[in-house]
Amino acid sequence: MEQKTVPLTMIVNGRRVTVQIESDELLVDVLRDRLDLIGTKIGCNEGECGACTVIMDGQAVLSCLIPAMRAQGRQVTTIEGLSDGDTLHPLQQAFVEHGAVQCGYCTPGFIMSAKALMDENQHPSRDEIKEAIAGNLCRCTGYVKIIEAIESVADQSH
C-alpha cells in the first residue's frame, strides 16, 4: 500500500530537525537513511546486540526497537553528537587509547551506553560499568579493554 508521509520533529545532537517519514519507520532507519547519521549501526535489528544504541531523553535505548514517531519532540543523541569538531569526546579518545576498538562495528553502541551511564553517574564502579554495557555485544575485542577504557574516563573525572 502506498504510504503517505508524516512530519517528525526531534532534537538530534542538539539541533532541531524535521523530516518527512512513513509512520512505520524505526528510529534507527530515520537516523541512518534520512539524516545520514550512519554512525549508529544495525547489528541484529531485533534488540539483542546493542549496536543501535542511542540516547533518548537521557537514557540509552535501542533505536531498532523504537518507532520513530515516538521520538516526536524528544532529544536524541547519536555517536555523531559527541565529538567537539575534530576533538574526540573523552570516551571516544579512551576507546582509541585502550585498544577497545577492533572492527569498530559495536563501538558507537558501547560508547552511547557508557555516555548514558556517566551522564547519570560520573564515577561508576566496575560493576556499574558492566551492567550498563551488558546489553552491548562485541565479538572481536572482548570486553576487558572496553571496560578499562570506560573506567579510565570515570577515574579522570575524579
Place this chain on the structure above:
Amino acid sequence: MWQSYEMPTSVEEALEALTRFDGRAQIIAGGTDLIIELQEGKHTVECLVDVTRIPGLDQIEQIDDWILIGPNVTFRQIKDSSLLQGQARVLAEAAASVGALQIQTVATLAGNVASALPAADGCVALLALDAEAQVTSVSGQYWHPVGELFLGPGKSSVDPTRQMITSIRFPSPQGRHGSAWERIGRRRALVLPILNCAVSVVLDIDSRSIEAAGIGLGPVAPVPFRARETEAFLAGKPATEETFVQAAQIAAAEAKPRTSVLRASKEYRTRVLQVLVRQGLGRAVDQAQARAT
C-alpha cells in the same frame, strides 16, 4: 508494518482510537516484543496506538492495602523503586533480569503481561505475588488475576485491539514477609531464561513456620506457571532447609520441565529447578526473618 501511529493523551482517547479502527489498531507501550513480531510479519495491524504519552500512568504507589503499578511503568523504574525493593523484592529483582538496560528502559510490566510469554520474568514474579491486572475497554473496567489472563504461548485474553491494561496491583505484604527471584540463563543479559523462579513467603508470628507461600515458575508450561501444589504443601510447614528441599521436589514434579533445544535437557532443568526453588525459599525466608528482628 503499519499505516498510522497515534499518540493519545488519555485512556479514553486510546480506546476511542481502537474503536475507530474496529480491530485493525492495537495498543503499543514499550513495544520491545511487539515491534519484533510486526517485523517478522507474525501479524499485521493498520494503526498503532502508543500509550506512552498518557500522563499519570507511570506511577508505582501504595494505596491502602495494595501496591499499584501503572501500565507505563518500565522495568527500569521497577528495578530502581525503593518501595518495591522493600515490599516486593522478587519483582524488583525480576525486572533487573529482563533483557538488558536498554530494554528495561522502555519495556513495561503491563506489556509483559499482555505478551503472555511462558518465560516472561515479570509475569512469573507477578504470579508469586498474587497480582491482578485491570483491563479497560469501552464496555467497562475489570480486575482479573494475572494468571487467568494467560491462554497459551504469546496468547493473552487481553485483546490489544479492543482493551488496554490500565493498572497492575497486588496485596501489600503484611507482617513477616520476604520474596526472592532466581534465574538461570546462558549468560546474564539479553537471554531468555533456561528457568526462572519467583518466591514469596509470609511467616507466622514467631518466624518459625511458613504461613503462606507463592511460587511462580517459567518456562515450564505453555503459560507462566504457578506451583499451587508446592504452595499448598508449604503452608504451615516449619521454615527449615528440610522443608525447602521437599518443596523443591514437589515443584519439580508438578512443573515437569521438558527438554528444549533452545534451553537444556529435561534432566538438567529438573535438577536446576529444585536448586532455584530451594535457594529462592531460603532467601525469601531469611528476608522475612530479618524483618521480624
